[in-house]
Amino acid sequence: MTSPQSGPETCAETSAEADDAAGVLRRVFGYGSFREGQREIIEHVVAGGDALVLMPTGGGKSLCYQIPALVREGVGVVISPLIALMQDQVDALTALGVRAGFLNSTQEADERRRVEAAFLAGELDLLYLAPERLRAPGTPDLLDRGAIALFAIDEAHCVAQWGHDFRPDYLALSTLHERWPAVPRVALTATATEATHAEIASRLGLEEARHFVASFDRPNIRYRIAPKKEPRRQLLKLLRTEHPGDAGIVYCLSRTSVEKTAAFLTENGIEALPYHAGLDARTRAAHQARFLREDGLVMVATIAFGMGIDKPDVRFVAHLDLPKSVEGYYQETGRAGRDGLPSTAWLVYGLQDVVQQRRMIETSEGDDAHRRRLGSHLDAMLALCETVECRRVRLLAYFGQRGATACGNCDTCLSPPETWDGTIAAQKLLSAVLRLRRERHQSFGAGHVIDILLGRETEKVVQHGHASLTVFGVGTELNESEWRGVVRQLLAQGLLAVKGDYGSLVLTDDSAEVLARRRQVPLRREPERPARAEPAARSAGSRRAAPADLPEEAVPFFERLRAWRAASAREQGIPAYMIFHDATLRQIAAERPSSLAELGEVSGVGENKLAKYGEQILEQLTA
Template identity: 80%
Template structure:
């Protein structure tokens, strides 16, 4: 077969520099497009190989590939990883002093760089624009392109200025890349970056190695501890919390229970945040407990779990965050604990948010989709992929597939809740929160109930057939289905337009059966039913551990994350094949020319020890 004229040098670069024999998915077509001078908009899941789509064209085309990235804290690691491959890479950002910037600028002008990483705000500085004018730019890569979406989960105002790249350098190809975008967001990216004529490449959003699990909150810190101690002991992972306080509290709780956990949030000083991030990247088995300020662009391939202790605001944010697990393709867990208070809090935040009604409606739509994912009785993966416009079959590897939930006719309980809210509002001109409504249904003569004479309501005590947790589950699902909403600072319950259909007996309400306890029925299979992984034979496991120890020592000596030396997947293949010559070692995926020359003999010596 005759390869396109752009493919042969690209494939040679893939083999020689990166140590892989073949492209995956759309990589080859994307690379051919950019090498040939065309623009591209690329949607590819985390771990799908997005970086190669601009790194290889930058190496093949004349000039320097300029990568626009918001990840200042990670640029050094990205550059270190490329240099380990023999790629001449550098960066310019606010962490450097004058002399460091001058050195990188001189390398750029002398043609001594293959890739130059810039933060987007630097492209608003005239001196940076003049610098790029004086050199030869091979391409512009706009990484994390969803940051341009104005109402998105990672909006960066500086990204709005990047449309000017095409105006100033009309003949330089551009490639915008992201792991998360609906069709509407993709259109917004194309419009805002002046990429309406670009070719669009949309890969499957499916990450079959990730098992999605959502549990009802029941002492969530204890539920999290059980997950980590029974399924992810010694694994690296990320735990997301909504507030700084819960981040600190959870990190302390885990540390007190024998799991080394570091907090990460905007309230910490910059040095502490940088130290915690660096330790997470460089040390094995650490857990980071963070707000959503953490994680975008994290290249650590062996994150075995991502847990959420609070409800994400959107499916896009949830997918982006869970996608940080299992970048190496090995089985990983995405775990979320979700409860009534999450829904009340999110609805309240939307009701009191800044912006116009259209903005609040947009936020509400995002939350509705997230709630639908939480409450679905069908395959989580099907629901998730459908949100991004991708059809799928049940995966057999999420909690709803492994332990199918039941649903029940909750019309009558729904009517009781709605009727209570109606009577409080219309008859008494009063509004109350969830707890008070449940007390009335259960017939509890609490001080507040007696104070307002709510024992006289016709609905007082009509709900004794359900327990308090079951009633709170009913209210949560009514909020999720838009049959109730909340308003005000105290999260009081109010009816919606759709409530009348239920009260008028014109609509049936199906509810998900509340589990008695969030057990491990789904989790016990989390490592066995994900993407197929070649298990190491028993005799190879000691070799793998020796290679990991060698890698850890080498990484520490060089001051870089372990994955910069080699990924686990590469070490596993080396351990399984146990090559005895440099030529044979050079055929292993991930062992390119530079790494073979640098580490080859050390690996053979380690295997022979």
């Protein structure tokens, strides 16, 4: 768990502190044991040490600062960019009996004064602040007047070069240790390569802190990447056959695509909501609240949605467009299956995605170094898409975890793609691009070049006299779809490039190696069989099947508990998962405790929830 660069212990942990942490875990959160790595981090922070924590989404990062805040004297101050979710975060803690509050720009003055007074009076355990609020006049003085147990910097990747454009105020957090040198700091993120890890440490002054690096593996997520054909219909098939009635997130690159996809799903019987920056703040907040509070909704969104979403039962994350980086892809797919149950990360991408992303990089603001960084991020994403190896192995290697064995659960493991020697095909395509440029001083997009290779006398081919080129009709051994795959993979391998507003294909420095027959070009052929056996199609309006791991006799109790939970959540105006996660309800349904004492032994049932809901649950089990 601890990285090789970990610094020395700041002070020894005591057994009493460890017992306190374990007691809080059981009493407040209802868990009998820590997850892998949590205890070591918590004991270190409780003892006053600084920490940098890299742990995947769903790995239990929040407990790594919440429990120390409850054990140490004072208030845990959490710096979080998630203004829109702070109320839900505070509500979730309040439901556990934790005294929590927040300060951000959404509050009225009276509410801010009430929270400030509670902080000064020592009546809070945790205080959430937006980074902008920390820099606001008066906030540092307020913190000086109270007792601070620790500073937790959540979503710490926002300080890195690829993240701080989103939240530049994170860069000011390096001053925390200067003003409050005796207060321990813990920075946490689920998304960091080795380079990003080093940058976070440098920008936050945590080089000497102890670094904890958990495995980035999310074994419950099945990664699948497929060629894009009719993406909305491909998505509809996925939802109808594999995730009927499930909650999920669909990511699209543009606002227009978000709107059209949400409308398409709704028209086809799947309740879906759009979310993007072009919607007014009230609509965005209402859609987010519905997604968190209702079962089975699909959120169709740009990447403006999702950071900090703590909904545990998101069963799928789908991408209809190519993500810009592996970091972004990992973070977005990580929103699936936070409860540890089987979930799907599904992506379709095609040639146009590559062309569009390359063009966006070419026209992006910033210097050449910035564009090179963007290009390297895209190259890594394309390598993940085009790999013939285990996707999970490649994903983990990107984040510095090398030596993993094939997972047996991703699409390339379940249906290994074939490779073929595409050298001759590559030479034909590169020759067509070269001759258009050399003989006609012209450049065209992929569609026109493929028409030439296939010998199609289209209007454009005839108009430009391209039927007379020596490469006209030399590529009939492949069909159009296969040629588009060749173009896509040559772009991914850096053997082709895209220039201009129209996505014209041009050669690269490496193209000459292929044309001169000094370099072979292995290409991937998509398997024709499905990556997994499809379950029988069910109607779009049907509910999800009961969890397969439940004994048959427990299923009615599980459904009864879910119905009770939904009604209780509506009555209180909170998300259902704040009452109990599905995993807890499943255990209750399977074990059917007959007393409060037995119910209190179920994972996820802490003292506060036992007192509030215990009798109601026992009634559901005996009704």
